[in-house]
Amino acid sequence: MPKKTIIPKKTPMPEQPPEERIHNYNEVPYGYTEEQAIAEAKRCLECAKPTCMQGCPVNINIPGFLKLVAEGDFRGAINLIKETNALPAITGRVCPQETQCEGVCALAKKYESVAIGRLERFVADWEAAQGPLPVPELPPPTGKKVAVVGSGPAGLTVAADLARMGHHVTIFEALHEAGGVLVYGIPEFRLPKAIVRREVEYVCSLGVKLVKDFVVGSAATLDELLEEFDAIFLGSGAGLPWFLGIPGENLGGIYSANEYLTRSNLMKAYRFPEYDTPIARGQRVITIGGGNVAMDAARTALRLGAKESIIVYRRSRAEMPARLEEIHHAEEEGVRFELLTTPVAFHGANGRVTEVECIRNELGEPDASGRRRPVPIKDSNFRIPADIVVIAVGQSPSPLIPKTTPDLKTGKDGVVIVDPNTMKTSKRGVFAGGDVATGGATVILAMGHAKIAAKAIDEYLRTGVW
């Protein structure tokens, strides 16, 4: 094969200018045109040993789909992706590609990697533009019934896979809208809700029943569900926000990111006055944390009218767990970063927060996460004025289901313990995956768990062997 000419840089993705987009909730990048997608796919070197695939948690045939895009065969490309990834319009937008496929792409050693995520998004959007998805031919019903708890990416994936195997699936969702963090956490400007709704509709078109406003552990326990269902998949996520445990944290105006983003996204506070959901609109909003959740909260604050949106993060930019694109977009939009800074107390007046007291850090030795540890600098305290504080420092699974299911074993921070090869829990007939089994992680890992669980559930239903 003749040697390929290397094109060092990614084909740029057109996007809304920052000064315009902070006044709306429309998606920031517009997506590639067909010509741009073909040009970008042609950058792939078609490596004999495609390292990109090793970086993909669900092992998408990346060079295969890139070749099809380069040839203009978008139908072939989407079909190939969907062999292993059911939600490419979502993962193409939210996966941390720089630490997965793109991070280990051969081109990335010297140049910019192939824009694998943008191309995944392109073919998924291309498919959506062709009209509703045809429902595949389903096998005859097996007569087995599975309950899925939660309709996030884990629950939706497991439900679709099991329905395609002929099992009868019912999803029980606590909220009034399905999609999990994809609808109540990740904002519209990063992941349009219409895309998630389309995926939910597709799962329902496979015959999956969706029961909303149903809190498992309260409306029915797992044991009660097991009287009606042959197996359960627990995909209830990690919705319990962590706080800092520092003085003043109970002052008014201090939110968990979970509450702040849910009010904005799911209760549509951003569409005021059409919706009158109460949400505090501070002039100065301080968000604490350095992950995707923090970026989403800080960027939402700007769109809700904050004059200043500041991120306080205890390590440096290099250690931030957020996707690079989100950090870049936040910076472009004017979010200010107070790095190497830890809050130590909140101060207030009349019951409301007015200042965040912080201390500066320097970086020490790496900790268990492999990232360099923040070490406080003595007497470096200073204060930042604040009307609203949003805390985005992590989350763990809600204790509700384990509390009402004594034989369901949990580990550190309340995660449900599973066998990683089958996603079986300690309780017969109950499988679990996604954030409930890991703590806050990623969409693609949740989907990867769901794929493993679907196979294991099918085997359990067919053989009865636990």
Ligand SMILES: Cc1cc2nc3c(=O)[nH]c(=O)nc-3n(C[C@H](O)[C@H](O)[C@H](O)COP(=O)(O)OP(=O)(O)OC[C@H]3O[C@@H](n4cnc5c(N)ncnc54)[C@H](O)[C@@H]3O)c2cc1C
């Ligand atoms: C703001 C934010 C931004 C993020 N950004 C990214 C990103 O850019 N990229 C990325 O890969 N990941 C991101 N994540 C993480 C990612 O969204 C999660 O890892 C993923 O959604 C986990 O999927 P899941 O299906 O396990 O759980 P979830 O998406 O949390 O879904 C769980 C569902 O279960 C329901 N539920 C909970 N308890 C019960 C109950 N007792 N009964 C019935 N239903 C119940 C919940 O209402 C929810 O709908 C982000 C997370 C947040 C919060």
Ligand code: SF4
């Ligand atoms: S590693 Fe990069 S260049 Fe090689 S096949 Fe994968 S995407 Fe193409």
